[in-house]
Amino acid sequence: MLRLENVSKHFGGIRALDGVSLSLREGRITGIIGPNGAGKTTLLRVMAGFYKPTRGRVYYRDRDVTPLGPHERARLGIALTFQIPRAPPEFTVGQLVQAAVGKAMYRGAAMLAERDRGEVWDRVHRVLERVGLSEYAEREASQLPLGLQKRLELARALALEPRVLLLDEPSAGMSPEEARELAGLVRDLNEKEGLTIAIVEHNVPLATGLSHYMYVLHYGRLLSEGEPGEVLRDPRVIEAYLGAGYARG
Numbered sequence: 001m002l003r004l005e006n007v008s009k010h011f012g013g014i015r016a017l018d019g020v021s022l023s024l025r026e027g028r029i030t031g032i033i034g035p036n037g038a039g040k041t042t043l044l045r046v047m048a049g050f051y052k053p054t055r056g057r058v059y060y061r062d063r064d065v066t067p068l069g070p071h072e073r074a075r076l077g078i079a080l081t082f083q084i085p086r087a088p089p090e091f092t093v094g095q096l097v098q099a100a101v102g103k104a105m106y107r108g109a110a111m112l113a114e115r116d117r118g119e120v121w122d123r124v125h126r127v128l129e130r131v132g133l134s135e136y137a138e139r140e141a142s143q144l145p146l147g148l149q150k151r152l153e154l155a156r157a158l159a160l161e162p163r164v165l166l167l168d169e170p171s172a173g174m175s176p177e178e179a180r181e182l183a184g185l186v187r188d189l190n191e192k193e194g195l196t197i198a199i200v201e202h203n204v205p206l207a208t209g210l211s212h213y214m215y216v217l218h219y220g221r222l223l224s225e226g227e228p229g230e231v232l233r234d235p236r237v238i239e240a241y242l243g244a245g246y247a248r249g
């Protein structure tokens with residue numbers, strides 16, 4: 001569905017990604033784990049078109065999308081959530097989701113006709129309900145607790161009506177209870193709505209519980225890949241990332 005071929009991304013002397021080839025299979029959840037600074041966020045941003053790779057190509061449904069920026073890729077159905085929520089001040093939750101719905105409906109047109117507003121708001125409310133934020137529609141987004149801002153990130157991505165959803169540490173800042181609910185939501189989006197999903201997580205049990213297939217990044221390279229059980233047992237992964245605690249059981 002979405003495929004990276006030998007992708008490198010350098011920032012000055014830093015090789016954030018160094019010759020990575022991987023693919024997100026259609027209709028599957030792909031987990032991406034690895035230590036801090038391994039290149040996970042950079043990888044998602046290359047997929048979504050926010051970064052141009054220094055080398056290598058990105059393919060979406062066998063089309064080379066490497067030259068396309070984030071707006072063009074969103075139009076093709078690729079949506080990214082951000083690790084750090086980026087709600088601008090003074091906008092309500094509803095307004096931010098509305099802006100994303102508007103983008104999806106009008107593909108860049110600035111003005112909404114009066115008669116379309118009802119349709120837009122219907123969609124906004126559907127998306128807010130989907131992520132459990134209905135009661136927060138009128139609240140100022142930047143004032144919400146982090147866990148709810150993370151859900152808002154998800155809502156803004158869903159409002160674009162993507163086919164591929166790229167999630168950057170969606171459970172960071174959430175309570176265990178919130179993280180469980182998030183996991184249920186992600187699984188539903190995959191199973192009931194057929195979304196292809198990539199999830200970057202430091203919450204390893206959450207990632208392995210959801211993923212059909214996993215990649216482990218380390219210093220910008222692929223250290224391991226396979227089904228979650230295989231990856232968790234891989235001695236290289238245990239040594240570089242998981243620690244000895246995971247080796248038992």
Ligand SMILES: Nc1ncnc2c1ncn2[C@@H]1O[C@H](COP(=O)(O)OP(=O)(O)OP(=O)(O)O)[C@@H](O)[C@H]1O
Pocket residue numbers: 011014015016034035036037038039040041042043083
């Ligand atoms: N815009 C940038 N400019 C310069 N260096 C960057 C930039 N983005 C990332 N890097 C560097 O690239 C490397 C990979 O960073 P990246 O954010 O992709 O890691 P990560 O796996 O997402 O880490 P974390 O788990 O902490 O979120 C790091 O060394 C980081 O400092």
Ligand SMILES: [Mg+2]
Pocket residue numbers: 040041042083
């Ligand atoms: Mg990151």
